[in-house]
Amino acid sequence: MASKLLLSQLRNITRPTHHRLINPNFIFPLKNQTFIHSRPYSDAPQPPPVGSKPPPTKADSAPTHKKISSSLNQAELAKFSAIAETWWDAEGPFKPLHVMNPTRLAFIRSTLCRHFGKDPYSAKPFEGLKFVDVGCGGGILSEPLARMGATVTGIDAVEKNINIAQLHADLDPGTSSIEYLCTTAEKLVEEQRKFDAVLALEVIEHVAEPAEFCKSLSALTVSGGANVISTINRSMRAYATAIVVAEYLLHWLPKGTHEWSSFLTPEELVLILQRASISVQEMAGFVYNPLTGKWSLSDDISVNFIAYGTKNTE
Template sequence: MALKLLSKLRNQNLQITRNRNHHRLVDAARFFSEQPVSNLSTPDDSKFIIKNKQQTTTSSLKQHELAKFAAISDTWWDSEGPFKPLHNMNPTRLAFIRSTLCRHFSKDPNCARPFEGLKIVDVGCGGGILSEPLARMGATVTGVDAVEKNINVARLHADLDPETSTIEYCCTTAEKLVEEQRKFDAVIALEVIEHVAAPAEFCKSLAALAYPGGATVISTINRSMRAYATAIVAAEYLLNWLPKGTHQWSSFLTPEELVLILQRASINVKEMAGFVYSPLTGRWSLSDDISVNFIAYGTKDGQ
């Protein structure tokens, strides 16, 4: 499956190279010409307005997805609970973010606080398991989530450490931040886009939040049969890593679709890598295998 996908990417004029950290990079500057893409958005009947907020902005999140995560919000910092896969994956996600953002902003990846001076927004921050290490690396972090329980958990946990107590947590959406004309050096949305109703509109909001020349990092799950077997059947029903019904296979995006909708939102994907899990070590690592979990880094036009 991975070889077939990589062959397909090559046929679409994508150059695949290996960086100094030995994971594959995808140069997406010459990806798809304008063409219709199916399954990139859904009707508006799943849009919602955040409860108790005086606003007219609708979010691209689905209401039943919010309820799903609200039900397990108290377990965000339980490394053996429903979010165990994210806790295990976090060091690998951060390694990719550290590498790409340091290169993009000419920062030293070997220093303790390489993100000093950068404003970063963590969209769909949940309980803050990504926001906190970003803050410890020196970034000025804003964490946003549409589930109020998630934000409450994130605030309580961040306040336990002076280094993370400066994080600005908001129960809001990317769309609302755009209305408020907020801007950031880097926009990060990990494991979020597969839960939204309109991925194309969501990516437009992410692009609007970035300064011209800013960076965007998105991770998600490929809509492949292998992903169905591992991320849904195995993870949710056999191994019980995730609550049943956490993911819907039809809501996943292929790497080609993600690159295209980002390109149409004025974000040019520069690098892409896969995450692979080793049952022997229980650890995740970066790989050229993007057939299941993958992460993409892009830059906004205007630099």
């Protein structure tokens, strides 16, 4: 019953391509919600991997008695370090992100301009606001945010990513002011850094402890500030498209980029964020059109989805 109620309420915050205001008092009841726990997040069997045996889940491979103080996943860091030099190759391993970027930015501009009372048609709608791009990679999101006027800090735990991001940003006076740091969200929390908006796009599926990661995102956000997170749904459709098709058939991504058991469902993400004092206000899906080669916003959150939330006032 509890998960049916949550699914019903989740449908209320997903939206089609037109904008819809969400009731600011919208809250998911947590009583009797017991289906969020340490990875793996579901008792459902994992689909058979392509050409290999199923990878062990983190619950199988990590000792349950050891407390993890950081959300870093060393294996994931190694993956991205190996392809760091290709971040700005529009036809390279990060091509899907380059193609998706305009659609991600459309959602960010729409929701954050509404949140901060800014003009979405302004050339620099985020002027005067401090943003942090967590897991910034080579800076393909940080740079357009800076061009829209935001004071941007981009952080990544992979030093090669930060080096590439800094070199590329320095080529343009409009982005050279970005502060790039090889660090983690947890370390920024220790430094008591605060931002008007905290963004973590296509990152949470690569961290070891999503709940701890979201607590750090919340701690970095000023009271009443905004959060934007995007990821991939742990659905059979996502397994078929994001792994089988994208990695093994079309070779859009290197094989092994994603691990299906590390994906989060929208319900799980909403509850994790709520427990971190972030209330999800709006959610949308990304849908790819193979005929046009472009992505668009949709109310279909079965594969890729993005969520906008607000930090509860303290």
